[in-house]
Structures are given as C-alpha cells and as structure tokens.
C-alpha cells in the first residue's frame with residue numbers, strides 16, 4: 156500500500172502543475188457518489204486472476220510500469236487527441252520523440268512511424284502500405300507469405316486488403332521454414348514476406364537474417380512483425396541464431412512493435428515504423444475540418460486511425476525517459492531475466508516425467524505437452540492439468556501444439572489428431588525468475604501428487620545452476 160500512496164502523491168503533485176493554468180471549475184462528483192461505483196468496479200476486478208503476479212503465466216500480460224500508469228492517468232485530465240496538433244500538441248511531440256527512440260533501437264534515423272491501438276492495427280497498416288507501394292510499382296494484387304505461426308491478424312488483414320495469403324510451414328522450433336518458403340516462391344508470385352519475431356504460440360523468431368537475403372535477392376518486400384519480440388535486440392543473453400535474426404530488423408521495409416506487450420505500457424499502444432519515410436504519402440488524405448492550423452505535427456495525416464490517445468504517447472514517452480532503451484540498462488535487464496526464467500522453466504520441465512517440452516524457448520514463452528498414449532488423450536490431460544493448476548493459483552494457458560514441434564521427442568505414441576492441446580507459459584515479468592523454484596515445485600506436485608516432494612528437493616538443488 157505504501158507504494159500506491161507514493162504513486163498517488165506523485166500524481167497529485169503533477170496534477171497541481173497541470174491544472175495551475177486552468178480556469179476550469181472542478182465538476183467532480185462527490186466522494187459519496189464515486190465510492191460505491193468504484194467499489195463495485197473493484198469487486199468485479201478482484202475476481203480476476205492476479206495478472207501481475209509471477210504465478211500468472213497464462214497470456215502475454217505484463218503490468219504497465221508505474222510511470223506509464225501515472226503519466227497516462229495524469230494526461231487523462233486533459234485528454235488530448237493526437238490526430239492534430241491543435242488537439243494535442245504536447246502529446247503529438249511526445250509521440251514523435253518516443254517513436255524516434257524506438258526507431259533508434261533498429262538503427263533507423265529517418266524512419267517514419269506512429270502509435271496505434273495495437274499489433275493488429277499496426278500490421279494491417281504495414282500490409283496496406285506494402286500494397287500501395289507495390290501497386291505504385293505496377294503489382295496490382297501482391298501476394299503475402301507468412302509463417303503458419305504468424306499472428307492471425309495477417310491472414311485477416313490480407314482478406315481485408317483483398318490480397319492472396321499463403322501460410323508457410325514451420326520447423327521444429329516453430330520458425331518459418333526457409334526451404335518451404337523457397338518452394339512457395341517457386342510456385343507463387345509472392346511479393347510480400349512477413350517475418351514474425353516472437354510468434355504468439357511459443358515466441359519463435361523467424362530467421363530474419365536469411366529472409367532479408369532472400370527478399371533482397373528477389374526484390375520482395377519484407378515486413379517484420381516484432382509486436383512481441385521487438386524489444387529483444389536489447390537482451391544480451393539470447394541464443395546466437397535468435398540474436399542474428401533480431402539484428403536483421405533494420406533490413407525490413409516496415410516493422411511493428413507493441414509497447415503494450417514488452418514495453419511496459421497499458422493496452423492500446425502499438426507502433427508501426429516505415430524505413431522509408433516517403434511511404435507516408437500513401438496515407439495522404441484531406442479533411443475539411445482539420446489539419447489547417449499552421450503549426451504541426453498533425454499526426455492524423457499519416458495514420459490509419461483518426462483519434463488516438465495522447466495519453467498513450469505521454470505514458471510511453473515517460474517510460475522511455477525513466478528506462479532508456481540501452482543495452483545493459485534496467486529495461487534490458489528485465490527482458491534478460493524473463494529469458495533466463497523461461498530457460499530455467501524449460502530445463503525444469505524436462506526433469507518432470509509427465510511432461511514433454513520441445514525445443515528451448517528463444518525468448519520467454521514456453522510450451523509443453525503431457526505424455527499420453529495418443530494426442531487426444533494428451534489434450535484431455537492438458538485440459539485437466541490446466542484447470543487443476545488454476546484452482547491452485549497457477550495460471551497457464553492452453554495452446555494447440557502442432558506435431559512438427561515434437562520432431563525430436565514425441566509425447567505420444569500415436570497421433571490420432573494432427574496436433575494436441577498442451578500448456579503454455581509466458582514469462583514476461585522479471586519476477587518470474589525469483590519465483591522459478593516455487594513454480595517448478597507447484598508444477599511437479601500437480602504432475603505427480605505422490606512423488607513431488609522428493610523430486611522437488613532434488614530439482615531445487617539443480618536449479619541454482621540454471622541461469
């Protein structure tokens with residue numbers, strides 16, 4: 156509670172600065188009116204799993220940094236709209252500065268970009284710009300290739316843009332198969348390749364370095380969906396091939412990164428970057444009612460969405476101010492801790508006989524199956540395990556794991572179905588690392604209620620070496 160008081164005290168002080176120049180009469184409802192409604196909201200929220208807790212590993216949820224939460228809340232008292240500078244000048248400038256800081260992460264000095272509501276919209280914009288750029292080169296309906304594990308928003312965007320979409324098979328680590336792409340390129344007139352840096356299923360990182368070579372050799376457009384993994388070039392402890400793929404991000408024509416995933420932002424904060432700022436011309440439109448004030452920046456002129464929250468820009472700007480994106484900095488250390496925790500979890504899972512964990516995590520997402528005679532039985536066991544774990548305060552997610560992930564060691568002897576339902580853990584919070592021994596104890600006990608004590612003791616001994 157002391158931390159909450161500190162945060163609210165800082166917010167109240169900043170609000171006094173913000174409101175110093177206003178002639179606005181305070182029109183707040185009374186405490187007696189507010190409190191019952193807020194209590195009702197709190198009671199509803201309290202029934203949720205504790206998303207910020209290290210025992211919540213289910214989906215890609217990471218609590219916003221306090222400075223992001225506070226800057227967002229502070230800005231709401233003004234509620235600027237970053238579509239035009241005369242609706243949100245200060246926050247439009249913050250947005251541009253924050254985007255510049257993100258672009259520098261990829262070595263892009265002149266790139267153009269903006270914030271949007273999330274990865275889905277950012278990828279739609281990137282594919283739309285790709286279509287317009289290729290149309291300008293005479294390619295009427297450019298076809299898109301993306302891995303079978305790319306986020307579903309790409310296939311949906313292709314449908315919206317009326318473009319052919321081809322899913323490329325993945326390898327045993329869930330990464331786009333270069334050989335399969337080659338085969339596809341030989342058959343189909345693909346013009347746009349989408350690389351995913353951090354797939355939703357297991358955080359797999361497509362081999363962007365090799366893809367960039369392939370695209371350059373064939374004159375294809377390359378889009379990088381780094382909604383999940385876009386901050387990981389900062390992490391110094393990833394495997395060499397993962398690092399090499401991330402290091403190739405500057406070679407993409409466009410790039411998406413979601414500050415609301417690993418960037419410590421509240422939801423509603425995605426980002427698109429275009430390597431060639433000239434491509435902003437494809438957004439060109441006029442509005443009778445806006446963009447006529449002399450002083451810019453009018454960011455709505457070069458974005459798909461019109462109204463966008465200035466509060467999101469202020470929150471991101473404040474976070475980057477406190478936690479600059481530098482290798483070895485606090486932000487980078489948080490990513491490295493999550494990766495270490497994921498590797499530690501993966502190693503620990505391999506010591507639990509009931510589990511079958513395929514390849515090690517490239518970032519911080521781990522998937523595994525329960526051993527069973529056949530795929531449908533493994534799926535049923537995973538569903539039971541998931542429910543039991545949740546009942547004991549351990550929150551995982553269920554995921555459909557394709558057979559290709561288990562090329563080295565299968566959890567089942569017969570594949571009566573082409574995929575099975577397994578378990579998935581997202582270790583996005585640095586706090587998972589300290590919680591790892593307890594997490595593994597809980598998993599071992601759930602997997603084998605009778606033998607867990609012994610194995611947990613042996614296991615914890617081994618864990619100290621797992622970093």
Ligand SMILES: Cc1ncc(COP(=O)(O)O)c(C=O)c1O
Nearest residue numbers: 273274275306353355380382383
């Ligand atoms: C790689 C990837 N791309 C796109 C998206 C969609 O992003 P959003 O949920 O912010 O719309 C996700 C979401 O998990 C993702 O992991």
